[in-house]
Amino acid sequence: MAQLWGGRFTGETDRTAYEFNASIRFDRRLFHQDIQGSIAHVTMLAGQGILGEEERDSIVRGLTEIREAVDAGTMEIDESCEDIHSFVEAALIERIGEAGKKMHTGRSRNDQVALDMRLYTRQHVTETDTLLKELLRVILAAMEENTETYMPGFTHLQKAQPTTLAHHYGAYFEMFKRDRQRMADIYDRMNYCPLGAGALAGTTYPLDREYTAQLLDFTGPSMNSMDSVSDRDYLIEYLAALSTIMMHLSRFCEEIIIWNSNEYQFVEIDDAYSTGSSIMPQKKNPDIAELVRGKTGRVYGALTALLTTMKGIPLAYNKDMQEDKELSFDAMDTVRDCLTLFTGMLRTMKFRKERMAASAMNGFTNATDAADYLVGKGVPFRDAHGIIGRLVLYCVEKDTSIDRLSLEELQKISDKFEEDIYEAVSLKTCVEKRLTLGAPGPEAMKKVIEDHKKYLQN
Numbered sequence: 001m002a003q004l005w006g007g008r009f010t011g012e013t014d015r016t017a018y019e020f021n022a023s024i025r026f027d028r029r030l031f032h033q034d035i036q037g038s039i040a041h042v043t044m045l046a047g048q049g050i051l052g053e054e055e056r057d058s059i060v061r062g063l064t065e066i067r068e069a070v071d072a073g074t075m076e077i078d079e080s081c082e083d084i085h086s087f088v089e090a091a092l093i094e095r096i097g098e099a100g101k102k103m104h105t106g107r108s109r110n111d112q113v114a115l116d117m118r119l120y121t122r123q124h125v126t127e128t129d130t131l132l133k134e135l136l137r138v139i140l141a142a143m144e145e146n147t148e149t150y151m152p153g154f155t156h157l158q159k160a161q162p163t164t165l166a167h168h169y170g171a172y173f174e175m176f177k178r179d180r181q182r183m184a185d186i187y188d189r190m191n192y193c194p195l196g197a198g199a200l201a202g203t204t205y206p207l208d209r210e211y212t213a214q215l216l217d218f219t220g221p222s223m224n225s226m227d228s229v230s231d232r233d234y235l236i237e238y239l240a241a242l243s244t245i246m247m248h249l250s251r252f253c254e255e256i257i258i259w260n261s262n263e264y265q266f267v268e269i270d271d272a273y274s275t276g277s278s279i280m281p282q283k284k285n286p287d288i289a290e291l292v293r294g295k296t297g298r299v300y301g302a303l304t305a306l307l308t309t310m311k312g313i314p315l316a317y318n319k320d321m322q323e324d325k326e327l328s329f330d331a332m333d334t335v336r337d338c339l340t341l342f343t344g345m346l347r348t349m350k351f352r353k354e355r356m357a358a359s360a361m362n363g364f365t366n367a368t369d370a371a372d373y374l375v376g377k378g379v380p381f382r383d384a385h386g387i388i389g390r391l392v393l394y395c396v397e398k399d400t401s402i403d404r405l406s407l408e409e410l411q412k413i414s415d416k417f418e419e420d421i422y423e424a425v426s427l428k429t430c431v432e433k434r435l436t437l438g439a440p441g442p443e444a445m446k447k448v449i450e451d452h453k454k455y456l457q458n
């Protein structure tokens with residue numbers, strides 16, 4: 001395959017060096033974006049009188065046919081080409097002849113690849129947002145159904161205070177909602193068109209960059225041609241946001257793995273998202289949750305790799321930047337698959353509500369409420385804390401719980417205890433009385449759920 005840049009060279013590129021340099025193996029993914037960008041470019045060139053209208057029509061037709069042929073499988077992307085840009089140009093010249101050689105007027109592969117990658121990423125940002133929205137719908141549906149499904153809330157993975165499933169899921173709703181906001185921010189910030197930056201210093205042709213940007217649905221053209229060809233901030237931001245999504249998914253997976261364990265048995269993961277063991281017949285393992293947790297590492301890896309690649313690159317374009325692709329593509333695929341599978345797993349997961357409620361009742365999750373009860377009887381909080389601490393110790397020794405003690409036993413520790421203590425430390429009361437905004441009390445929760453519903457309608 002002749003090189004686009006063959007003119008200046010007399011010697012052959014070393015075979016291994018050629019392979020090492022070539023990017024078509026992975027940038028063939030940018031095929032559609034490359035065609036889309038080229039059509040916009042020649043449309044603008046003709047608008048400016050740089051290309052004739054017939055030349056433009058012939059190029060646009062040629063590019064469209066190439067796209068259709070590749071999509072239909074009647075034409076193959078030739079992997080002996082250096083990159084996707086070389087392939088498209090060579091295929092065009094072969095198809096339409098002389099006019100094809102004019103397509104690259106006023107353009108460099110540097111602004112071309114900057115555009116292609118931006119178009120590709122922009123589409124993925126939108127796709128990630130759609131997947132997040134779907135996940136939020138599943139979370140919200142579970143919240144609506146479970147405002148009175150009790151479970152223990154933890155700190156240090158020790159039972160702390162009772163809460164509800166709706167409340168616990170509500171925490172993840174907030175996280176994934178912020179992830180969506182990050183998508184919107186990134187989209188807005190990255191949505192400027194680099195085409196027309198040329199190799200680094202623009203071009204002497206009278207390009208209409210506003211028009212090209214408009215044809216490709218950008219907010220406008222980018223404002224510095226050196227930055228245009230060498231900025232990968234938007235990818236770094238996106239990888240950072242993808243890493244954050246993975247961190248959230250991973251925490252959620254970790255909880256599901258714990259909830260699904262033999263000791264907890266709060267949930268049952270559907271057969272569709274579990275696997276068995278080759279040796280232990282009784283096993284049903286949460287592999288999908290474990291894999292999502294595990295794949296978090298490779299997405300963080302992509303972010304770290306790109307940050308490291310970019311840190312020493314002088315302006316403007318350097319070939320190092322070709323390294324942005326494989327790792328970004330891998331991260332995008334990984335997050336797409338993880339979000340899709342996780343959402344399916346969550347949608348089909350069953351809860352063992354009685355076990356969750358029983359677990360919420362033991363482990364002294366009502367100790368704070370017992371202290372608050374004494375405060376209500378005029379005991380200063382710090383003293384109440386001490387009294388309930390002694391009560392807990394007494395219960396631990398007797399292997400029982402606060403609500404199972406007799407009134408006489410309670411009164412031996414404090415004479416402030418009366419018959420209404422049992423009602424005050426019941427699971428239902430402990431949850432229902434937590435009505436501050438953002439707390440698990442069902443009435444407080446319902447307001448939040450209404451808000452979330454409105455949010456998801458837009």
Ligand code: ARG
Nearest residue numbers: 023083109110113319321322
């Ligand atoms: N494959 C290259 C990349 O991904 C395309 C740009 C090539 N530009 C150049 N001056 N060699 O960055």
